[in-house]
Amino acid sequence: MSGTTALPGTPCTAPRAGDPPMHRLEVRLPDQVPFAVGTFDTIGPMSRAAFPHRHTFYEIVHVTAGTGTHVVDLARWELHPPHLGLVLPGQLHHWEDARGLDGTVVLFTEDFLLDHPGDRDLLRRLGERPWLTLDGPTHARTGRLMGELVEEYGHGADGFATVLRSLLHVLLVRTARLRGPGTHAPPPGRPAAVAGEFARLLARTGTDGATVRECAELIGVTPGYLAEAVRAATGRTPGALLREARSREAQRLLVGTELSIRQVAARVGFDDPAYFCRFFRRETGSSPGDFRRSHERERDERQDHERKRRGRKHHDRRDPSIEGGARPA
Template identity: 65%
Template sequence: MRGTTVLPGTPGLPPPAGDVPLHRLEVAGPGSVPFAAGTFQAVGPLSRWDRPHRHTFYEIVHVSAGSGTHVVDLARWPVRPPHLAVIVPGQVHHWEGGRGPEGTLVLFTDDFLMDHPGDRDVLRRLGEQCWFELDTEHDRSVRRLMGELVAEHRQRAPGHESVLRALLHVLVVRAARLPGRTGGGRAPGAQGRPAAVAEAFTRLVSRPGTAGRTVRECADHLGVTPGYLTQAVRAATGRPPGRLLIEARVYQAQRLLAHTELSVRQVAARTGFTDPAYFSRFFRRETGSSPGDFRKHHGRRHPSLEAPLTRA
């Protein structure tokens, strides 16, 4: 996927005014596998960054020690190891306070899942739940798998790419089996092309630029009719695409209010509203609070958030 990886030392692109910094995955060289694994220390200081940011890549984190809080989108998760965290491209997250965290990270782009494309849907579901407590047995299993991924990535023996993809697939499947969590199985009736359309729609609505799009516009973009899109999305998610578009619009507004210095008028424009007053009514109807009240209770804006990054 173009633009998701960079070479080491490539300067990061400054985010658009008021937006959240976007990190890309560093790879060893042109043609290198879009994958990285290691401890927090090995991956680097940005792995523990305390400023809200997002990625072009997936991140699976096994937290084995430390304290503080992991903030993903607007949810706050206390660090009480052992945990497994799954962050998907586009989610805003950062680490707050405490000591640590310590543990192991696995980073990879969407392209790396080419051997197991169904894992994309599983990871999306895991990302929605995000934070998984591990008992002794599951902690041991995750620790062993993460260790194998780190060793395979470090040694780069012949055939290591295939081994990495196989081990990652096992990790994703086992994460979906964790107690108290729903698995990654596809909803009944979502097979073949309808499932692919629903997945493409899900990826489309997660992009910031889709705010304000209609179901018809999304259907045109995906090359299907609005009726077909509605049937495919309902079969896969149980909800109509119009509802998902509204939720995506609300989520983007919440993210901008919580993590940027944009005015309410600017947030309204970014989310496709020409009338700030109408945006405020929409936001209150969907969340139960005004944009100003939401920002007061959820905002955590860093004074240098809009400064250009020195690395990706």
């Protein structure tokens, strides 16, 4: 897809005023392979970014050490390594109070998935449960595979892009195995391809007020066929997934921006703020205003807890001889 990569030093901007910044994958040359892998240190400070942002690319993280919290959309995962995590294009994420963070980061665009097109659907399915805590053998096996990716990427020998795609495919398939039966990509075929295209369309335009009929027209199928394909792949209807995408985007904007409720409504395709409020309450059980205030309280409580925790740690480090004044020998 065009616009998913950028040359080093290209500034990252928000698509629209008030939106979180959208980061593109940096490549050294315009025709370079849209892939990168390395440690949190070698990838750079953005790999640990503490502010909410989005990517035009996929990110897989193998966390081997550290404390803190990884936040993706509105889901929070406390760090108790080892972990394997996935961030999909367009998702809002950041690291909160991360200390000692270490591991391997894999970045790639959808264009990179040439040799194994079924990996697109597999990534979408893995994104439904994007955070795993690994047992010892799985952690060791994942570490070896990550090491191979780093080595192949660093050498850049002839055919390295094909090898990288193959190693990435192995990583995705092995990760799917951790989730039990029925989570592998479906056999290639027209319904699976239509469902995959709908998922990609949903990620790009699903929050702009598009209808199921409009999505079907963009894909080139009838609404009925789209419904059959999506239900076969996900067990849900296109309409339900569209509503979920709009609700999720509204939640992101309410929590991550200072946009007014009227502005949030417009961003997710509602001309009538009152109708948006009814939609949001039906989907979440809360009004937009109550939802925003609730998350502001939770954020303030977390910050207050963190300040108190740091205060206690600072107090514990003080010299005991200072407490209550020096005692005579």
